[in-house]
Amino acid sequence: AQSVAQPEDQVNVAEGNPLTVKCTYSVSGNPYLFWYVQYPNRGLQFLLKYITGDNLVKGSYGFEAEFNKSQTSFHLKKPSALVSDSALYFCAVRDRQTGANNLFFGTGTRLTVIP
Amino acid sequence: GAGVSQSPRYKVAKRGQDVALRCDPISGHVSLFWYQQALGQGPEFLTYFQNEAQLDKSGLPSDRFFAERPEGSVSTLKIQRTQQEDSAVYLCASSFRGRNTEAFFGQGTRLTVV
Numbered sequence: 001a002q003s004v005a006q007p008e009d010q011v012n013v014a015e016g017n018p019l020t021v022k023c024t025y026s027v028s029g030n031p032y033l034f035w036y037v038q039y040p041n042r043g044l045q046f047l048l049k050y051i052t053g054d055n056l057v058k059g060s061y062g063f064e065a066e067f068n069k070s071q072t073s074f075h076l077k078k079p080s081a082l083v084s085d086s087a088l089y090f091c092a093v094r095d096r097q098t099g100a101n102n103l104f105f106g107t108g109t110r111l112t113v114i115p
Numbered sequence: 116g117a118g119v120s121q122s123p124r125y126k127v128a129k130r131g132q133d134v135a136l137r138c139d140p141i142s143g144h145v146s147l148f149w150y151q152q153a154l155g156q157g158p159e160f161l162t163y164f165q166n167e168a169q170l171d172k173s174g175l176p177s178d179r180f181f182a183e184r185p186e187g188s189v190s191t192l193k194i195q196r197t198q199q200e201d202s203a204v205y206l207c208a209s210s211f212r213g214r215n216t217e218a219f220f221g222q223g224t225r226l227t228v229v
Contacts, residue, residue, distance in 0.1 A: 004157075032215050043119070043206060043220035044158070051215045090157055094214055101171065101214060102148055105157035 002027050002098070004091050006106035013081045014114050021076040021089050021109045029097030033074040035065055038088040038108075047089075050074060061085070081113045117141075119221035121207050127227045128197045136192045136224045140209030148218060149182055149192050150206040158206055164190060165212065197228045 003026045013019045025031055032051055036044040048059025055067040065076045074091060088110050092103040120139040128134050140147050146165055150158035151174075160174040166187040175182070179197075184190040194201055204225050208218035 034217060036220075041222070043222040044208075046217045046219065049215075049217055092157075096214065101146065101163050101165075102150075102160040102174070103158075103218065105159070107155075107157045 002093055002095050002100070002104040004093050004104055004106035006089075006091055006109045008109050009107075010110050010112070012112045012114060015083055016080050019078050019081045019085070019111065019113070021091075021111060023074045023076065023091030023106060024072050025074060025091070025093040026072065027093055027095040027098075029095050031074075032094040032096060033065075033067060034092040034094075034103060035059065035063070035074075035076050036090045036092060036105075038090065044090065047076070081111075083113045083115050086111055086113045119207055119209055119219055121205075121221035121224050123224060124222065125225050125227075127229060130198060130228055131196050132228075133193065133195045134197055134226065136194075136205050136207075136226070138190045138192070138207030138209075138221060140188065140190070140207070141219055142188075143211070144209035144219075145187075145212040146210045146216075146218070147184060147190050148208045148210075149190070150208065151176075152204045152206055152223070154203075161192070161205075194226075197226075199228050202226055202228045 035047040050067045058064045091106045149161040152158045163171040164184045179195045181193045204223040206223045208220045210216045210218040
């Protein structure tokens with residue numbers, strides 16, 4: 001079975017401060033991991049993914065995420081938050097080994113960057 | 116096109132009415148997915164196509180839900196005899212073939228059943 005947990009429904013951070021949005025996952029095999037962002041009345045936009053190789057992956061808009069196999073985590077980070085980063089963030093996983101092609105999503109974390 | 120296009124953006128249906136939601140994927144994308152997103156929740160998988168073949172429909176909540184992609188491009192999600200619990204945003208996504216590829220999402224269709 002595949003699942004994703006985003007333990008924080010809401011994260012608030014001051015503009016210019018570093019931000020972290022947490023994600024842990026569960027798969028039977030090895031994961032492909034993804035982060036998406038959703039702005040109001042918009043579809044999900046792809047930010048970054050972990051496939052293999054370097055555990056630190058860099059994506060769009062200055063975001064990065066670190067894959068930690070021992071902790072089964074894939075936390076999203078940004079060194080300096082912008083007000084425009086305020087949005088809903090979703091972590092998603094796909095198992096490499098199972099037959100399922102779809103992504104399993106977490107319930108989302110609402111990020112608010114305070115000016 | 117430049118992105119995944121879904122229509123209509125908003126649909127209000129009376130309970131018991133049939134609805135059809137359209138998805139126009141990115142040109143050349145073999146894989147197409149439908150997801151349902153309830154308010155305050157993450158997207159939940161409904162069904163998956165590879166070209167015109169529906170390879171996985173395990174997420175369809177009932178036999179009132181039906182999806183097709185007859186020519187391997189445009190897809191339609193049909194809901195028969197809509198019920199209030201069908202109210203949600205229906206998202207379509209497409210991608211290249213391959214389990215390590217990211218999916219690109221449309222803006223969704225917000226269905227409200229009254």
